[in-house]
Amino acid sequence: MRAYVEVDLKAIASNIKWVKRGTKAQILAVVKADAYGHGLVPVAKTAIKAGATWLGVALLEEALILRKNKIKAPIIAWLTPPGEDFKAAIKNNIQLSVPSIKHLNLIEAAGKKVKKRPQVHIEVDTGMSRGGLLDEWEDFLKAIVKADVDVLGFWSHFARADEPGHAFNKSQELKFNKMLLELMGVGIVPKYVHFANSAAALTNPGVHGQIVRLGISMYGLSPDVIHMGTGAELGLKPAMKVKAEIHLVKDVKKGAPVGYSGVESTRQDTKLAIITMGYSDGIPRPTSNKAGVFVAGKRAPIIGRVSMDQFVVDLGIDSKAKAGDIATVIGGKGYSIDEWAAAAGTINYEIVTRIASRVPRIYV
Numbered sequence: 496m497r498a499y500v501e502v503d504l505k506a507i508a509s510n511i512k513w514v515k516r517g518t519k520a521q522i523l524a525v526v527k528a529d530a531y532g533h534g535l536v537p538v539a540k541t542a543i544k545a546g547a548t549w550l551g552v553a554l555l556e557e558a559l560i561l562r563k564n565k566i567k568a569p570i571i572a573w574l575t576p577p578g579e580d581f582k583a584a585i586k587n588n589i590q591l592s593v594p595s596i597k598h599l600n601l602i603e604a605a606g607k608k609v610k611k612r613p614q615v616h617i618e619v620d621t622g623m624s625r626g627g628l629l630d631e632w633e634d635f636l637k638a639i640v641k642a643d644v645d646v647l648g649f650w651s652h653f654a655r656a657d658e659p660g661h662a663f664n665k666s667q668e669l670k671f672n673k674m675l676l677e678l679m680g681v682g683i684v685p686k687y688v689h690f691a692n693s694a695a696a697l698t699n700p701g702v703h704g705q706i707v708r709l710g711i712s713m714y715g716l717s718p719d720v721i722h723m724g725t726g727a728e729l730g731l732k733p734a735m736k737v738k739a740e741i742h743l744v745k746d747v748k749k750g751a752p753v754g755y756s757g758v759e760s761t762r763q764d765t766k767l768a769i770i771t772m773g774y775s776d777g778i779p780r781p782t783s784n785k786a787g788v789f790v791a792g793k794r795a796p797i798i799g800r801v802s803m804d805q806f807v808v809d810l811g812i813d814s815k816a817k818a819g820d821i822a823t824v825i826g827g828k829g830y831s832i833d834e835w836a837a838a839a840g841t842i843n844y845e846i847v848t849r850i851a852s853r854v855p856r857i858y859v
């Protein structure tokens with residue numbers, strides 16, 4: 496096969512069980528962005544079998560795909576702009592996040608139209624200046640007491656949970672608790688308070704509340720390799736490997752420019768292999784010479800620019816690799832997801848979520 500993603504569902508189950516052992520909270524499996532590139536439906540089913548009791552997505556369409564696949568677990572969708580079809584969400588038992596009065600009004604009106612009380616989670620901005628209620632808070636408190644919705648949850652998101660012990664975490668926690676008290680002060684007591692992402696789930700038990708929202712750690716990766724150590728050091732197992740077939744192997748003389756613009760040339764007589772993935776598959780372009788593949792028992796670095804559908808690796812003159820061999824591009828004995836991220840100047844989250852949909856996912 497040209498190229499494929501191998502997803503180890505057992506690793507995902509084991510990561511969920513591992514985090515679950517360290518908390519009294521329920522686990523919400525974050526499966527947005529096609530389950531961080533691992534495949535929305537198979538990962539959601541695995542997560543629930545492994546003990547997650549909630550699913551979380553960004554988009555309404557992601558939630559609707561889960562329901563179409565007969566997944567019954569409670570689902571929260573938290574990035575639904577005012578133009579979304581809230582009626583479809585409510586009809587399908589999808590819980591919605593409320594980050595503004597406008598959202599509240601639209602969701603309440605949709606509930607009236609379909610004659611069903613919407614279940615919502617109030618989102619507050621505790622310092623990240625991204626989603627959630629901030630400037631409208633006082634007016635929101637007046638509106639929510641009259642609104643025809645079920646307030647199931649109260650939540651916020653950490654900006655720096657991956658820097659455990661950073662004072663900003665405490666400052667967000669204090670704002671969160673203050674706003675929660677104000678909400679309870681108007682008579683609304685949400686059953687589920689949730690704040691923690693993977694980093695906080697792993698390092699900050701004081702903020703676990705009733706639900707922790709696990710994303711990256713479920714997939715076996717560290718939220719921040721520098722401040723928290725690698726996934727392995729955190730007890731996690733990476734679930735994704737990417738593999739590709741070698742299209743061509745050829746002998747090339749010393750000094751031959753390789754690829755567009757000839758930015759690199761062979762340093763000696765060598766063998767080159769054409770790997771059948773490129774930047775349109777999610778292989779980051781700025782990784783020349785800094786990442787590569789594992790094939791025929793050793794690593795072979797990228798030489799020259801990554802193209803749209805292919806890149807070239809320097810196998811070395813003695814390599815036994817041949818056309819048709821399967822090279823490990825990401826993970827396993829090859830360059831890890833974290834190494835690819837470092838090579839591209841980005842984070843592991845971006846590497847896994849950007850593996851293109853044209854690369855089939857295979858489950859092992």
Ligand SMILES: *Cc1c(COP(=O)(O)O)cnc(C)c1O
Pocket residue numbers: 525527573652691692693694708709710711712718
């Ligand atoms: C993506 C996301 C998470 C998961 O974060 P990780 O760092 O991947 O664990 C949790 N909560 C919200 C609101 C998110 O958008």
